[in-house]
Amino acid sequence: MDTEQIVRTFVEYYEERGHHRVTGSTLLPPPGDTVLFTTSGMHPLTPYLEGRPHPLGRRLVNVQRCLRTTDLDEVGDSTHLTVFEMLGTWSLGDYEGSLSLDWAHRFLVEGLGVDPGLLHATVYGGGDEVGPDTDSLRLWEERGVPVELTGADNWWSNGPAGPCGPDSEIFLWTGDGPPRSTPARDDRWVEVWNHVMMRHRRLDDGSLVPLPRRNIDTGLGLERLSSLLQGRPSVFECDVFDPWRRLVPPLWPLDEPSLRLVVDHLRSAVVVIGDGVRPASTGRGYVLRRLVRRALTVLWRDDPARGLGDLPRDLVAHTLDHFRQEEDAEAVRRTLLDEERRFRGLLERGRGVLSRPRFRGPLGEDDLRYLHDTHGLPRDLVTSLREEPVPGGHNRPRERD
Incomplete structure (x- = not known):
């Protein structure tokens, strides 16, 4: 597939599952936002993730262009770009993380033809405040996908205060020969998709409280996915x-x-x-x-x-x-x-x-x-x-x- 085909396949897959496409905004965040540029697909949706009703409903999909200055020093390797596009899906108080992961797995394997034997997942293994993400772990075990439990690497937050929660990341093997080791131990496992289960809010004093509405926020880099599916050694190819x-x-x-x-x-x-x-x-x-x-x-x-x-x-x-x-x-x-x-x-x-x-x-x-x-x-x-x-x-x- 070329990149445009990947975009069409992705959007149509989620539209068939009740998602409405949000028109991707520019690199410029809304007025009043303190950041210089949009850094992820979820950025323009922050008010809706925090509780405001979205005019298109509770299931969303989009393609958002992003810019990250934090990655400038990484540019030149095989996976990082300054400006890139992010594919994303959202559940605003609708379905839970296990369904999101199930759809993602089916999309990669059935929609894009990814060999399921080349996939690996990571899941939040628990910490002092929140226990392990057993729902995600159970889903991956049912699908026969190897799972690695981690701590902070699978805890997502949008800064020191604000929405946060466990995430589950999907990796694709890019090495020669059969997959080996795990994503934390071998960088030939390349992350392609992150699913964040926004279930908590961290307050200014560091404590956690439940969000009034549990959301799902997923994102995968389009150019990175394209390079992997096209068998290219870097996003630049x-x-x-x-x-x-x-x-x-x-x-x-x-x-x-x-x-x-x-x-x-x-x-x-x-x-x-x-x-x-x-x-x-x-x-x-x-x-x-x-x-x-x-x-x-x-x-x-x-x-x-x-x-x-x-x-x-x-x-x-x-x-x-x-x-x-x-x-x-x-x-x-x-x-x-x-x-x-x-x-x-x-x-x-x-x-x-x-x-x-x-x-x-x-x-x-x-x-x-x-x-x-x-x-x-x-x-x-x-x-x-x-x-x-x-x-x-x-x-x-x-x-x-």
């Missing part, structure tokens, strides 16, 4: 990345880790711009700026003449179309080019400032604060310019966080 992998290497020859970072960050930047964000020194605009500058830093390591003007318009248009965004592709390219020009200018100014006698020795906190407040030079940029010499006596930016 599933079909949604085919245009990027076809068009970028001829423009900019890069090793595989660098290629993944550049592709991820530029693709993510296109999506962020497509949702109406523009580069800025704070907030969402700073996240966008950081993505673009991280990509440029990698591109310029080997050839400072490389530029985003080479990025094909069709590639930008393909990404906007995939994420169902209406922003004009040429306008997105202009935004990227404007940020590139700004970054080049900042680098030149930074080199000039740092060449002054005052800044040739070790830099203290006062120096770094002065460079930021007076000259607009962030700490990480100053560090990069100071640490990597290039021919001609200048410093070349190096990727650093």
Whole structure:
């Protein structure tokens, strides 16, 4: 299956079971939300998980685009992306976790053709405050799926206070030969689906109280699932990345880790711009700026003449179309080019400032604060310019966080 087929199969499967599709929102959370970007499928549904009636009913399904800055340092491995899509289902006080897991197992095996012998589950084994999740354990034993009991790894919470509860995760074996060991002991088991049983609320004093309505919240990453079903070794090789992998290497020859970072960050930047964000020194605009500058830093390591003007318009248009965004592709390219020009200018100014006698020795906190407040030079940029010499006596930016 290609990714679009997976989405259709998933949504139709749950619609047949009484779920109504929620139109996926943008990366921007609702007004008043304290987070910068939507980080999961459940994020826009938080008010309904906490008790508000949803206009579409008590069974929901959706496809939500998400952005996680917490995973930036993981980008480049086989499973992490900055912007990705999340498939999700919800029971708002309707069915229980065992039915949710039963449907998930049937969907993977019967709907997607996954070999049941390649599945493994983890279940909350209990702790000081809450006992083991016996319902989930019993379901997996009935289905003949191996189960590993864990503690904190299978307890989900949305921060130090708020809804929480045990979860059960489904893993798929990706190693050569028959499955071995367990998910906690072997990273060849890759998590594909998490089912959270929201049964409790943690109060500010740390105590747990029952939720007035027990909910089920499930989520699985679309690109990760696609790569596994398509037999690809990483998310960067599933079909949604085919245009990027076809068009970028001829423009900019890069090793595989660098290629993944550049592709991820530029693709993510296109999506962020497509949702109406523009580069800025704070907030969402700073996240966008950081993505673009991280990509440029990698591109310029080997050839400072490389530029985003080479990025094909069709590639930008393909990404906007995939994420169902209406922003004009040429306008997105202009935004990227404007940020590139700004970054080049900042680098030149930074080199000039740092060449002054005052800044040739070790830099203290006062120096770094002065460079930021007076000259607009962030700490990480100053560090990069100071640490990597290039021919001609200048410093070349190096990727650093």
